[in-house]
Amino acid sequence: MELLSNLQLGFDVALSLQNVMYCFIGVVLGTLIGVLPGIGPVATIAMLLPVTFALPPVSALIMLAGIYYGAQYGGSTTAILVNLPGESSSVVTCLDGHAMARQGRAGAALAIAALGSFFAGSVATVVLALAAPPLAEFALKFGPAEYFSLMVLGLVAAVVLARGSLLKALCMILLGLVLGLVGADVNTGQFRYTFGLPNLADGLGFAVVAMGIYGFGHIIANLEHSEQRGSRIERITTLLPTWADIKASWAAVLRGTALGSALGILPGGGALLSSFASYSLEKKISRNPSEFGKGAIQGVAGPESANNAGAQTSFIPVLTLGLPTNPVMALMVGAMMIHGIAPGPQVMAERPELFWGMVASMWVGNLFLVLLNLPLIGIWVKLLSVPYRLLYPAILMFCCIGVYSLNNSAMDVGLALLFGLLGYLFIKLDCEPAPLLIALVLGPMMEENLRRAMTLSRGDPSVFVTRPLSAGLLVVAALLLVMVVLPVVRRKREEAFQE
Amino acid sequence: MSIQIRNPRDFYAGLLFLFFGVVATWFARDYPMGSALRMGPGYFPMVLGVMLLALGAVTCATGLAMRGEAVERMRARPLLLILAAVGSFALAIEPAGIVVATVLSAALAAAASSESRVGEFAILVVVLLALAVGVFTYGLGLPFKLMPGG
Numbered sequence: 001m002e003l004l005s006n007l008q009l010g011f012d013v014a015l016s017l018q019n020v021m022y023c024f025i026g027v028v029l030g031t032l033i034g035v036l037p038g039i040g041p042v043a044t045i046a047m048l049l050p051v052t053f054a055l056p057p058v059s060a061l062i063m064l065a066g067i068y069y070g071a072q073y074g075g076s077t078t079a080i081l082v083n084l085p086g087e088s089s090s091v092v093t094c095l096d097g098h099a100m101a102r103q104g105r106a107g108a109a110l111a112i113a114a115l116g117s118f119f120a121g122s123v124a125t126v127v128l129a130l131a132a133p134p135l136a137e138f139a140l141k142f143g144p145a146e147y148f149s150l151m152v153l154g155l156v157a158a159v160v161l162a163r164g165s166l167l168k169a170l171c172m173i174l175l176g177l178v179l180g181l182v183g184a185d186v187n188t189g190q191f192r193y194t195f196g197l198p199n200l201a202d203g204l205g206f207a208v209v210a211m212g213i214y215g216f217g218h219i220i221a222n223l224e225h226s227e228q229r230g231s232r233i234e235r236i237t238t239l240l241p242t243w244a245d246i247k248a249s250w251a252a253v254l255r256g257t258a259l260g261s262a263l264g265i266l267p268g269g270g271a272l273l274s275s276f277a278s279y280s281l282e283k284k285i286s287r288n289p290s291e292f293g294k295g296a297i298q299g300v301a302g303p304e305s306a307n308n309a310g311a312q313t314s315f316i317p318v319l320t321l322g323l324p325t326n327p328v329m330a331l332m333v334g335a336m337m338i339h340g341i342a343p344g345p346q347v348m349a350e351r352p353e354l355f356w357g358m359v360a361s362m363w364v365g366n367l368f369l370v371l372l373n374l375p376l377i378g379i380w381v382k383l384l385s386v387p388y389r390l391l392y393p394a395i396l397m398f399c400c401i402g403v404y405s406l407n408n409s410a411m412d413v414g415l416a417l418l419f420g421l422l423g424y425l426f427i428k429l430d431c432e433p434a435p436l437l438i439a440l441v442l443g444p445m446m447e448e449n450l451r452r453a454m455t456l457s458r459g460d461p462s463v464f465v466t467r468p469l470s471a472g473l474l475v476v477a478a479l480l481l482v483m484v485v486l487p488v489v490r491r492k493r494e495e496a497f498q499e
Numbered sequence: 500m501s502i503q504i505r506n507p508r509d510f511y512a513g514l515l516f517l518f519f520g521v522v523a524t525w526f527a528r529d530y531p532m533g534s535a536l537r538m539g540p541g542y543f544p545m546v547l548g549v550m551l552l553a554l555g556a557v558t559c560a561t562g563l564a565m566r567g568e569a570v571e572r573m574r575a576r577p578l579l580l581i582l583a584a585v586g587s588f589a590l591a592i593e594p595a596g597i598v599v600a601t602v603l604s605a606a607l608a609a610a611a612s613s614e615s616r617v618g619e620f621a622i623l624v625v626v627l628l629a630l631a632v633g634v635f636t637y638g639l640g641l642p643f644k645l646m647p648g649g
Contacts, residue, residue: 051639165509167558171516174551178523178544185540190530192540193523216585223577223612389615390623393608396581397601397627400588405641413589417582424578428570429512447543459536 007129010356014364019059019357026063027365030070031372034086035078035380038222038388039215039395041071041087042437045331046210047402049338057339058354062361064335068328069121069311069362072271073369076113076304077380080106081234089271089307092279096292096299101234103295108241112249112297113304114373120257120305121366124312127261129359131313132348136320139345144452145463149473151446154323156477157266158435160484168431176436179204180443187451199411206334206440208403210327212416213433215399217423219392233384239374249301252282256302260309265316270326274310275303312362319355320345322445327434330441502563507570510562516555523548580611596644601631 013019033044045064052060075087080097093113100109142150159169182193183203194200241249259281260274282302283292292299315332317323322343324330336343341351348355373380403416426433457463465471504510527548533539584607591600605624609615636643 050641054640165558167554167561168509168512171512171551171554171558174547174554175516175519178519178547178551181544181547185530188531188540190540192530192544193526216581220577220581220611223581224571224574226614387614389609389612390619392612393584393605393623394627394630396584396608397588397604397631400585400592400600400604401631401635401641404588404592405635408642410589410593413585413592417585417589420585421578421582425515428508428573429515430508430568431512450543451538454535454538459534461535 003129006133006352006356007360009352010129010358010360013058013353013357014062014360019062019361020364022055022059022063023066023361023365024368026066027070027073027368027372030067030072031074031077031369031380032383033067034071034074034076034090035383036386036391037078037084037086038218038391041068042210042327042331043215043218043395043399044071045328045335046207046214047398049207049331049335050402050405052335053338057336057341057351058357060335060339061332061354061358062365064332065315065358065362066365068332069308069365070369072304072308072311073114073117073373074380075307076117076300077110077373077377078384080109080113080300081236081381082384087271089275089311090304092275092303093300095279096294096296098234099293099295100297100300104235104237105245105295106234107236107239108245108297109300110236110377111239111241111374112245112253112301114370116249116253116256116301116305117308118366118370119253120260120309121312121369122363123257124261124264124309125359125363125366127309127313128316128319128362129356131265132316132320132355132359135316136345136348139321142345142469143467144449144456145467145470146473148446148449148453149464149470149477150321150323151442151449153473153477153480154317154325155435155439155442156480158325158438160480164430164432166484168429169435172426172431172433172436173439176439177443177446179209179436180440181447186444186448197411199407199409199415203444204415204440205406205412206330206437207406208412208416209419209440210331210437211399211403212419213423213426213437214327215395216416216420217427217433219396220420220424221427222388222392233381236377236381239377245297249297252278252298252302253305255281256305257309259302260306261313263306264310264313266325270314270329271307271311272326275307278302278306308366315358315362318343319347319358322347324438324441327437330437333441504562506562506565506567508562508567509558509565511570513555513557513559513562516551516558518555520548520552520555523551576613577611580607584608584611592643595647597631597636598628598646601627 033039044067071087072089075085075090076093078084078086079090079093080101083094083098085091085094097109155173182200184191184201256278259278263274263277264270282298283289314325314329317325318329318332324333333343400413403413406412453463523544527541527544530541531539532541584604587607588600588604591603602624605627609620635641
């Protein structure tokens with residue numbers, strides 16, 4: 001069977017000593033930043049990009065992927081023990097996870113979260129292995145028109161699933177696309193928006209923008225609020241869930257896994273949306289919804305499984321279509337391009353060891369994570385007592401070093417500073433930055449495909465609607481937009497994000 | 500009837516987008532537009548810039564028309580000092596080296612929070628220096644100059 005031989009190839013790559021080591025470093029870092037509030041996977045991955053220059057691409061991507069899904073595990077620890085989400089995707093875990101901890105069931109909540117995540121991660125790895133090849137095959141049929149429409153769909157979905165105002169999300173997309181134009185035009189060599197700065201000739205580095213917005217911008221905004229963490233860390237008595245806990249949560253784990261796997265694939269989806277959706281689902285189908293918020297174990301099991309499954313399946317569109325669905329994936333695309341790999345359907349055929357190695361490493365990484373998060377939970381709990389006033393100068397310095405090392409350019413640090421200011425304004429004005437970052441990465445590809453499609457069609461724009469695949473993608477994008485504008489769906493969406 | 504900003508978060512966000520729309524279209528005028536068949540480097544930027552202007556204006560308008568929350572109070576101290584910390588790193592790293600850049604930016608960053616303590620800060624700087632020199636400069640081999648002149 002082809003799948004088995006592919007997986008064998010993958011495990012051969014993933015289990016090499018070097019890759020096991022980088023996978024381990026990735027998940028440890030992921031858990032670390034998951035536990036520490038105030039720094040997320042976007043800033044961390046951006047910071048570490050220069051470090052990966054020296055690594056072979058497979059090892060680099062394995063490590064970066066580990067940071068992302070590792071953060072999903074770590075985020076739940078803080079959510080349960082101190083009622084502070086380490087990651088945005090564990091916001092809902094606070095509700096019931098912390099309630100359980102206050103009832104002395106912290107251990108059970110942590111165990112269910114970790115085991116549920118492990119199960120979800122394993123299933124999602126299989127989903128990735130099964131779904132990616134046919135999708136990539138399908139995507140090989142895409143011409144420029146289809147790619148353009150696919151990117152429109154991706155951007156629209158990023159808008160629809162972003163929090164807050166639709167209008168502002170659309171503006172953020174446009175701004176991201178404009179920022180993506182900075183640099184020399186590929187076709188003519190014309191410099192655009194470079195303002196005479198030699199640094200901008202190659203375009204605006206996505207890592208510079210990401211570190212500015214998610215690193216510096218967030219630090220400034222966080223410092224405006226005085227420290228909230230003196231809150232009590234709940235004690236863990238036993239890590240073993242009772243038989244009743246397991247009986248109560250296995251179905252929620254299954255549902256969360258299914259939901260997360262499906263939502264992770266969607267553009268704009270990923271860990272965050274999956275966990276919110278799973279929590280709503282569990283609450284809706286529960287026989288006693290009034291228990292939710294007061295320590296219902298399903299409210300931990302479902303979302304925790306879902307966010308991990310979603311984190312992993314969100315790699316599917318990136319690895320098969322080259323389409324990033326959230327800011328972390330946008331950075332993964334950037335990381336691949338730094339290593340000379342053009343993300344898209346050809347990756348699987350041309351670099352099978354890269355694709356299957358990454359898939360297999362995810363399972364290895366999930367195994368590490370269970371070990372890291374259950375027996376070694378005590379170490380992470382200690383880290384929780386590190387106050388933010390000691391953390392942010394370190395985060396700031398690592399970001400500075402990270403930005404500088406990208407091109408050994410002090411000017412890049414200056415640019416990141418400007419984006420820090422912009423990121424701070426975005427927070428103040430309630431503008432979600434995720435769509436901007438996705439658009440920034442997609443911008444150049446979108447323009448390129450638009451131009452090619454128009455040249456091929458001899459300037460006839462109807463090519464986007466007469467080619468059936470392209471038309472289909474655009475129809476889905478239009479439907480999505482219409483749906484969100486409808487009052488009924490709009491209310492639902494707001495409710496979903498409110499919880 | 501006087502004009503009233505009912506939703507400041509939308510209104511000012513709209514202004515921000517309008518600003519970028521103006522910049523985008525203003526500079527795009529200098530780039531050859533080309534035609535739909537053979538798009539020049541100015542085509543896509545101009546289209547995006549005009550769309551940004553339009554949607555920015557709509558966002559401003561909704562900020563005037565619909566009620567919303569006020570912008571949270573901004574505080575100058577963290578904003579200015581964090582930006583200064585990053586800026587000082589950018590200015591110091593090349594002429595003065597990683598040691599000076601680290602100490603300078605850490606000091607400015609720590610000053611941004613009223614909760615920082617002198618004793619803790621001293622330990623923090625030692626740890627950061629150890630990481631910057633030990634891990635980044637020697638461990639990972641990033642090409643930093645250590646000291647001014649060095």
